[in-house]
Amino acid sequence: MRVLIAVDMEGIAGVVDATDxxxxxxxxxxxxxxxxxxxxxxxAGAFDAGAAQVTVADSHDRMRNLLYEELxxxxxxxxxxVRPLDMVQGAADSDCAIFxxxxxxxxxxxxxxxxxxxxxxxxxxxxxxxxxxxxxxxxVCAHFGVPVALVTGDDGLARRxxxxxxxxxxxxxxxxxxYATARAxxxxxxxAEIRAAAREAVAEPxxxxxxxxxxxxxxIEFLHPAFVEMVACIPTVxxxxxxxxxxxSPDAAQAARVIGLCTLVAEExxxxxxxx
Numbered sequence: 001m002r003v004l005i006a007v008d009m010e011g012i013a014g015v016v017d018a019t020d021x022x023x024x025x026x027x028x029x030x031x032x033x034x035x036x037x038x039x040x041x042x043x044a045g046a047f048d049a050g051a052a053q054v055t056v057a058d059s060h061d062r063m064r065n066l067l068y069e070e071l072x073x074x075x076x077x078x079x080x081x082v083r084p085l086d087m088v089q090g091a092a093d094s095d096c097a098i099f100x101x102x103x104x105x106x107x108x109x110x111x112x113x114x115x116x117x118x119x120x121x122x123x124x125x126x127x128x129x130x131x132x133x134x135x136x137x138x139x140v141c142a143h144f145g146v147p148v149a150l151v152t153g154d155d156g157l158a159r160r161x162x163x164x165x166x167x168x169x170x171x172x173x174x175x176x177x178x179y180a181t182a183r184a185x186x187x188x189x190x191x192a193e194i195r196a197a198a199r200e201a202v203a204e205p206x207x208x209x210x211x212x213x214x215x216x217x218x219x220i221e222f223l224h225p226a227f228v229e230m231v232a233c234i235p236t237v238x239x240x241x242x243x244x245x246x247x248x249s250p251d252a253a254q255a256a257r258v259i260g261l262c263t264l265v266a267e268e269x270x271x272x273x274x275x276x
Contacts, residue, residue: 003095007065012035015101043051046198049200054074063081075212086140093164097138116132124220132139134148140220142212147207230265234262
């Protein structure tokens, strides 16, 4: 069994504020160690279940957060931002996936740091289905027949995935009280439960999923019209509303590539327009 563990940061226990996940802050320095500790717990659980190989994909922001020198020495690490499969780079060579430290999509009530890929995006849909990062990453995994066996994060994400990704186990590591407030579980208990949940998930993963129907129509609604002026210059991407673009991709993996490009261009437009 080859296991991919994609690790985001907003859903890590103890993370509550945007400064917690921003490189350069004191809080980030502390919490990237917590992120690495939770990754190690998942790696240990996967190997407990008999995994032959575990690949950890650092999947937060510029994707250079995990501390390689503190990561379980049995694990492979994917680090750095240039990736065709973005958050789930390595899915094509895996048998099941774990999403660690993920968060709910933009607009989710009472959920810590809920957003969808970028602060520029209000709503993302594939095939007419609105989704967040977990669902998008799961769709890319499904393109390769890889099931998502476990997702960890806050209770807002768990509520969301009960409907949108019901075959995946979920583990709640903190209870959201507001967008930037949460009650975190005890540290030792969280690590022990992640290890146990990963062991169970890898030992009995869900069935291989069918790939999303092709072609895949995508619609992205941004928060401000200025964010899409350059996005609409991307070939195949069409402006449909003042702050909304649409395009169609041959499959979910290709759709994720174009979505990532749209996000990068929108963020550059945001900074250029001094809207952030």
